[in-house]
Amino acid sequence: MDTVAILVSLTFLLSVKGEAPRVGYCIEKQCFAVFQDQVDFGTAQKHCEENNNGYLMTVRSLISHSILLILLGNHTGDYWIGLHLPSGQCPDQASFLRGYRWTTGDNETKFQNWGHFDDVCSSKCISVSKYDFVWKKQPCESKADGFICEYKLDSPCQHGYVFENDKCVDEDECYMAPCEHECTNTIGSYNCSCWDGFIRMTEDTNRCQFVCLAECSPKCDPSNAHQCYCPNGYFLENKNDESICVDIDECEMGECLHNCTNTYGGYLCSCDEGFDLVGLKGCVKKEPSNGSGFTIPITPIVKHPTERPSTVKAGGLLGIIVCIVVVILVMVVLIHLILKRESDV
Numbered sequence: 016m017d018t019v020a021i022l023v024s025l026t027f028l029l030s031v032k033g034e035a036p037r038v039g040y041c042i043e044k045q046c047f048a049v050f051q052d053q054v055d056f057g058t059a060q061k062h063c064e065e066n067n068n069g070y071l072m073t074v075r076s077l078i079s080h081s082i083l084l085i086l087l088g089n090h091t092g093d094y095w096i097g098l099h100l101p102s103g104q105c106p107d108q109a110s111f112l113r114g115y116r117w118t119t120g121d122n123e124t125k126f127q128n129w130g131h132f133d134d135v136c137s138s139k140c141i142s143v144s145k146y147d148f149v150w151k152k153q154p155c156e157s158k159a160d161g162f163i164c165e166y167k168l169d170s171p172c173q174h175g176y177v178f179e180n181d182k183c184v185d186e187d188e189c190y191m192a193p194c195e196h197e198c199t200n201t202i203g204s205y206n207c208s209c210w211d212g213f214i215r216m217t218e219d220t221n222r223c224q225f226v227c228l229a230e231c232s233p234k235c236d237p238s239n240a241h242q243c244y245c246p247n248g249y250f251l252e253n254k255n256d257e258s259i260c261v262d263i264d265e266c267e268m269g270e271c272l273h274n275c276t277n278t279y280g281g282y283l284c285s286c287d288e289g290f291d292l293v294g295l296k297g298c299v300k301k302e303p304s305n306g307s308g309f310t311i312p313i314t315p316i317v318k319h320p321t322e323r324p325s326t327v328k329a330g331g332l333l334g335i336i337v338c339i340v341v342v343i344l345v346m347v348v349l350i351h352l353i354l355k356r357e358s359d360v
């Protein structure tokens with residue numbers, strides 16, 4: 016197996032979560048990684064599961080055993096492997112796996128490497144160390160010096176790479192035509208770009224949208240100049256024998272319940288004070304909030320600031336009467352003067 020593939024696989028494994036293991040190894044679609052965290056058996060198993068649905072390493076064959084030798088070559092201490100006695104059970108000397116099971120749930124094996132074995136029921140989890148690699152029973156709650164995870168991968172390669180001839184090589188994603196307009200393959204990924212007059216859509220960068228301000232020329236079929244189209248929110252108009260896209264003023268069409276602002280290719284609704292926008296266009300009166308004891312006053316829309324409420328205070332009433340009297344007096348005087356002048360003529 017190529018070392019590049021191993022490294023790439025490990026980067027993939029480790030990019031997910033957790034501490035970096037010092038050593039890893041992949042064979043076919045199986046990868047193994049050594050972690051040097053001093054944890055109990057259950058925590059170790061959980062850690063393997065959280066990274067790529069792994070599990071503590073199973074040593075079912077001589078090949079797995081050899082991989083163990085490679086993996087622990089540089090490590091001293093005890094490392095958990097995925098073998099344990101199911102809860103409530105005691106060892107069974109008669110069976111090949113002694114009643115133990117892999118953390119994958121089964122007891123299939125072509126290999127065993129028990130060391131000294133007794134029938135004690137309390138030590139139920141298995142660790143190994145580099146000195147003899149024998150399977151050693153330990154209490155599951157005790158802390159080993161580390162653990163070894165095993166992963167089954169569909170591909171040992173990182174996303175954007177494919178496994179070919181024992182190597183992870185860059186995948187040419189453009190082959191699958193993921194972009195609406197143009198595609199450029201990059202190492203480990205690809206990049207979409209758009210033709211002139213288009214920009215990448217923010218919600219889906221693989222797709223392109225036409226950019227247009229108040230007006231722009233439509234996109235026409237090169238083989239049929241009469242087959243033209245405009246972006247959404249624009250209509251096609253003929254001006255002096257030329258086709259042109261013109262922004263639709265949605266506000267003129269009364270799209271909003273209250274206030275409307277036209278934009279290029281769209282519109283925005285807003286509501287009067289005291290109202291909340293619902294959906295894109297609707298407005299509802301703000302709910303009076305209860306609980307804290309006071310309510311948000313709903314201020315009516317004041318059309319003419321000079322308009323006065325109808326109630327007038329007592330002082331104001333006196334003022335009005337005085338005004339009326341004064342006006343009548345002035346009129347009397349004026350009429351008197353006019354009449355006097357006419358009789359003089």
Ligand SMILES: *[C@@H]1O[C@H](CO)[C@@H](O)[C@H](O)[C@H]1NC(C)=O
Nearest residue numbers: 037038039085086087088089
């Ligand atoms: C063990 O350590 C040596 C020297 O530090 C290194 O060259 C070798 O790759 C290590 N082996 C493993 C399996 O990590």
Ligand SMILES: *[C@@H]1O[C@H](CO)[C@@H](O)[C@H](O)[C@H]1NC(C)=O
Nearest residue numbers: 110111112113114122123124
């Ligand atoms: C697997 O477990 C069954 C009982 O559940 C037992 O009869 C059998 O011997 C075990 N196999 C090994 C290899 O230990």
Ligand SMILES: *[C@@H]1O[C@H](CO)[C@@H](O)[C@H](O)[C@H]1NC(C)=O
Nearest residue numbers: 199201204205206207208209
């Ligand atoms: C992808 O293409 C766009 C437009 O051509 C460019 O701005 C961007 O830098 C490119 N990104 C990468 C990762 O190459």
Ligand SMILES: *[C@@H]1O[C@H](CO)[C@@H](O)[C@H](O)[C@H]1NC(C)=O
Nearest residue numbers: 273274275276285286287288
């Ligand atoms: C309508 O909304 C625009 C933009 O928010 C704002 O400038 C304008 O004052 C609003 N008009 C009314 C009548 O609320």
Ligand SMILES: *[C@@H]1O[C@H](CO)[C@@H](O)[C@H](O)[C@H]1NC(C)=O
Nearest residue numbers: 301302303304305306307308
């Ligand atoms: C106001 O009170 C009603 C019932 O008294 C309750 O259903 C509602 O959730 C309350 N609203 C707020 C904003 O507290």
